[in-house]
Amino acid sequence: MPARASSRPRANHSGIHHLQSSAVLRALVRSAAIEPTDRVYDLGAGPGTITAALARTGAQVVAVERDPRFARELRRRFDGDARVRVVEADLRTVAVPRDARVVASIPFATSSALVARLLDPPGRPRVGADLIVEHGFARRLAGRPRSERSAWWAARYELRVARTVGRRAFAPAPAVDAALLRIRPREPLTADAERRLRALLRIVYGGRHARAGTVARRFAGRTAGPALLRAAGADPAAHPLAVAPHAWAAVAAGPRP
Structure with a gap:
């Protein structure tokens, strides 16, 4: 069978x-x-x-x-x-x-x-x-x-x-x-902006800062850093991890302090 x-x-x-x-x-x-x-x-x-x-x-x-x-x-x-x-x-x-x-x-x-x-x-x-x-x-x-x-x-x-x-x-x-x-x-970054973005993300994910504006000021200056975040739709008072990565790219591509 x-x-x-x-x-x-x-x-x-x-x-x-x-x-x-x-x-x-x-x-x-x-x-x-x-x-x-x-x-x-x-x-x-x-x-x-x-x-x-x-x-x-x-x-x-x-x-x-x-x-x-x-x-x-x-x-x-x-x-x-x-x-x-x-x-x-x-x-x-x-x-x-x-x-x-x-x-x-x-x-x-x-x-x-x-x-x-x-x-x-x-x-x-x-x-x-x-x-x-x-x-x-x-x-x-x-x-x-x-x-x-x-x-x-x-x-x-x-x-x-x-x-x-x-x-x-x-x-x-x-x-x-x-x-x-x-x-x-997304919009391509220059080689220098990419290097800055890498360094910026290391700080963001290192957890050493409570506010995004603090990180942005370090990379783009006291006034320009928070302004770049706001222009990208991010709140400088937010925790760095709450900021969208493309906003950090905008900070990295911004002017140096």
Whole structure:
């Protein structure tokens, strides 16, 4: 007598969940606003669902996939398509040019490492990224920064949760919901302003001052410091941690005392 099929889902030992919702796929590509002249990186391309949607925009797409089986499938699928280049590499180590967009649904376990690689480097900001990541991770990034490092990211990039993505949008379904995280660059800072911002955030997250105005005066002068905070929509009497990172960037970019 044949064994009965189990109703329990198969274990997903890889921890990878492939996007299968056409509605979410359309929302992801629409959010990215890809132009035919763009170069786009799909990190963790898997079977190429997102890669194909990106290629249909006319853009040049680089599909990065570590798994040799998926990489072979991608090469077969896009053989002869000049718009798609397949790179067999780890998304946590592959070099992504700053003028290239990143549009991807990435493994939840790699989210922190990938975002750090994209947003940590000083200098000219990246043109943007649209990432499907674990929901809680996205909410933390888009909310009030909890560390000096995340404040550095938020000072130089706008981080916004564009939509919640339910777990049923994936196969196999993860244990938690995901979200579409939209990342766009803020006004670039000079190298000197970036150095000052780093120093400023170290003080803010060092917890040595009770008022934001005290920190601002140290970097921009007694009058100019609080004025720069107010112009950026921050209260000089507030606790430094309550001030949005982009306001600290405004202080860092202001005149020296």
